[in-house]
Amino acid sequence: MSRAVLSGNEAIARGFYEAGGKFAAAYPGTPSTEILENIGKYQEIKAQWSPNEKVALEVAAGASLGGVRALAAMKHVGLNVAADPLFSLSYMGVNGGLVIISADDPAMHSSQNEQDNRWYAKAAKIPMLEPSDSQEAKDFTVLALELSEKFDTPVLLRTTTRINHSKSIVELKRFSPMLRS
């Protein structure tokens, strides 16, 4: 088993890869941007920029309905744009696991406001995981996909700027084909 020093964003990308993720979409926004940039390095995954977060979530949800593990990443205010599909996806459920990354920005290092997106999990009634370092960022991405499939719901992975951009040691595993529950 090898180890690497990864940022939270790199670790999320790695987790998605190790979990056999197949489709990821995002609109760039600090501190979330590097998630899709890093997912794009794995040729096994279809990775694309969408014109906005609503579209990104919709195409990721469509990929999930199509049966593959999918991810949509955005900054906190991006989830406002994607809130419309989010709330009804909570009813609709998933086929392949669907993880939605909300990268919050306490202290507004690169944002116009400081909203706390944990409320979205409660309001939309979807489970939420919050990693506290890069190892957890990777592990929780995998766990989010498993929970998503087990409970037939999208799962919110909520991070903050410090988690997205700080680097810490992560244990790497091999790419595994998607396991369906």
Next chain:
Amino acid sequence: MKLGLTFPLPKELIREFAAKVDKLFVIEELDPFMEEQILAMGIAVEGKNKLPVIGELDLNIVREALLGDSPDDMKFSVKEPIPARPPSLCPGCSHRGVFYALKKLKLTVTGDIGCYTLGALPPLEAMDTCLCMGASVGFSEGMEKTEGEELQGKVVGVIGDSTFFHSGITGLIDIFYNQSNAKLIILDNQITAMTGHQEHPGSGLNLRREPTNRVDIEKLVRAIGIERIVKINPYDLKETIDTIKEEMQVDGPSVMIADAPCVIRERKVFTKPYYVIADKCTKCGMCDKVGCSAIEKDEDGKTKINPLLCIGCDICRQVCRFDAIIRPADN
């Protein structure tokens, strides 16, 4: 205890933990999200009565809030004063000329989210609103529709290319559909610059930087039905000022496209660095108004240009009334 699953809360784990301690604190950044839910479980808990509801938390903030002390050895401070480094547009940035023109024309500018939001800061100070992605378009229409005399022909929206694709298009459709006279400047630097140069539907490349279909902004605007579309070269101040001034007078909507790629993305260098003839510099301060970090002062307070930063965009030379700023001849 540290929680990884924060919705739904693992209530049994929390109850077990609470039963083992004399006093329970919830330490969480921003809102009392867990605290309120734990209180609702009937568990006495403290948190936001001591900790801030804004900003980040760190060891010192938490220790001071909960224990009332903060030993010196836990304080991370730098003794040397660090010079302030306010954000500013890059030297040679294509947005600079547009904001200089907007300030000169004393227009009310509804702004948007991107590098160009820096146009709100001194010395350019040419942006009056910034709400959310795409709001520049709706704001300019709404303000124009108030029909107050002080706003007629004086409101213009400013939006970047990536933000226009993100959520500016529907606003522009509204301008056309509801017969607004609103004016819009699209600062098209052909990339999502602010977040570090990500590709977008107008850049012609996909996420992996492979060639893909490209949406042509001008054709898109025309397809909506907007008839007045003009291109601006933002490196020509006179042309930029004259064009914006003329378009503000027209009846009906107008879209101006400032068409110039991001110089950082392109690693563009127009010329060798400009320089100043000190004898001609009167310290009038005009060149300071373009807000370029390559413009510095010598010991006498006269302008000098930092050759490491200047890429020769020519904006400062165009505002100098005394021909003190020189474009290098040997280019």
